[in-house]
């Protein structure tokens with residue numbers, strides 16, 4: 001009866017040469033759960049995302065998506081199985097317009113594959129889906145702006161737009177609000193909450209306000225190991241976590 | 257202003273049908289109309305020959321830009337696919353002449369279809385190992401493959417025909433559209449038809465999902481993986497199409513010249529294709545068309561006027577790379593955008609200043625090169641533009657080199673300052 005976890009990370013390790021960056025991470029994330037990963041700079045959060053999304057092969061361990069093994073598969077196959085990710089540093093198609101960026105993300109769900117016999121400009125469904133995403137991310141007014149000319153906050157929104165365009169079940173967001181002002185962050189959180197409704201979310205964030213707003217559970221990653229996993233309340237009261245963060249500026253007052 | 261997602265009206269944000277017609281269909285119609293109108297001017301044999309070469313080069317340069325401009329793949333061996341398409345068409349032309357089996361019913365007019373197939377097949381075979389990586393790796397492999405096939409073409413005589421190549425006769429087999437393809441004015445319709453097919457086909461390709469993915473892969477191959485596509489596969493498929501259209505151009509050349517030699521595979525034509533596309537402007541679809549027209553013209557006309565035309569070609573190429581990386585198309589569209597900008601007058605004055613500067617520098621360069629070439633040839637020939645003899649020892653000659661060059665540089669700097677002031 002019980003459905004498998006949306007995402008199951010089992011004893012995952014990654015070494016670069018002698019440096020073991022991820023060390024025996026295990027984590028189960030239930031379908032529909034919003035899970036945050038926090039940890040100091042260089043803890044291995046982005047590396048963990050790279051392992052899950054297929055950019056890196058694990059040195060050890062495995063990752064399962066809805067009970068199916070995905071570690072070892074190339075990123076595009078993992079994406080087609082319903083897992084999509086964003087990047088900490090905006091990773092967009094710079095010579096295309098905002099609209100074309102999102103439309104590229106939509107192609108796959110339209111069943112268009114590598115099609116070379118249909119005119120994408122005449123595809124009403126692709127247009128509608130593209131603008132549904134743009135509208136949701138507050139980008140429809142900038143639809144025809146070249147992506148490289150977007151202001152920073154809008155580039156971050158576009159990053160999220162491309163990530164959710166393919167209608168994934170499991171979404172990985174790597175510091176989506178990094179570098180945003182307070183009001184921009186508030187807007188981004190609203191967008192993320194709406195865009196990930198009914199989906200499974202794994203999010204890396206430094207902003208504790210964002211995390212306590214969004215997350216059902218939190219895992220703390222330090223030196224490639226999970227120090228603790230629990231509800232925001234549990235993590236807030238965890239002495240070990242406080243110690244790990246001691247002196248780290250990333251720790252805001254909320255945790256202290 | 258809370259619209260529900262389903263009913264969001266996006267029509268204001270996408271090109272309207274009128275815009276699409278004006279920007280896409282209309283230019284193609286005008287292009288086709290020009291091609292239809294050219295024979296009405298009663299062109300000479302020389303003009304026909306030039307037009308045919310232009311048509312072939314337009315298709316070839318566009319097919320090259322499917323790689324360089326649209327997929328970010330720098331190839332040094334594009335003539336290979338042109339060559340395979342052309343050779344296969346030559347063989348097929350001879351099979352048609354023999355008239356055995358199905359070949360008895362195959363019109364020469366349709367040989368470009370086979371050329372497309374042969375070029376695409378060559379692309380499918382060669383692209384398999386070379387499209388795994390973009391960047392320098394891809395460029396080096398393309399160079400290696402081109403060298404390999406260029407030398408192989410002199411070894412396997414039964415297919416490539418040795419140094420004499422393979423020749424044939426296009427006036428065989430069934431006629432299509434009542435064209436015997438005998439007189440050059442009939443070959444014109446063959447070339448015009450396939451040029452339009454090539455241009456329309458390659459333009460249509462840019463509108464397909466694969467065409468868009470090709471641009472996405474050029475911009476950011478990593479992110480393409482995370483929207484569910486394999487960038488290697490995107491490159492490979494684009495490579496096959498590019499090879500196909502190059503092969504189509506090869507078959508056009510086969511029918512036009514009725515001969516193909518192994519020289520077609522050498523690095524010289526590959527380099528010329530690259531220069532045509534780049535000089536025309538690789539960021540625009542029409543860029544390579546501009547480049548093909550200008551460079552074909554230069555190739556056939558300027559070589560009659562001067563021994564040094566390759567030198568001028570080199571200077572043109574380097575100048576474009578350094579000062580106008582968007583090519584001729586960039587200059588043309590930049591000019592029209594400037595005139596429609598907020599300060600058309602100031603823009604025009606700057607532009608004309610720049611133009612005068614370039615023209616003056618060009619005069620200095622031409623005088624220098626032409627005097628030097630004649631001096632170096634040692635026949636005692638004297639460069640005499642407009643009946644004015646300019647010997648190498650004549651101080652006036654050197655004045656005509658130095659003065660325009662200095663004035664040209666000064667005007668260009670002035671234009672640069674004016675542009676800065678306007679920015």
Ligand SMILES: Nc1ncnc2c1ncn2[C@@H]1O[C@H](COP(=O)(O)OP(=O)(O)OP(=O)(O)O)[C@@H](O)[C@H]1O
Nearest residue numbers: 016019021039040041042043044045046047048088
């Ligand atoms: N490809 C790689 N090769 C070698 N070392 C790497 C590689 N990728 C990451 N690292 C190292 O792994 C460690 C963890 O990096 P990672 O980017 O995962 O940290 P992070 O937790 O995301 O930090 P931040 O909060 O700054 O984003 C760093 O010390 C980094 O230098």
Ligand SMILES: [Mg+2]
Nearest residue numbers: 045046047088
């Ligand atoms: Mg990181």
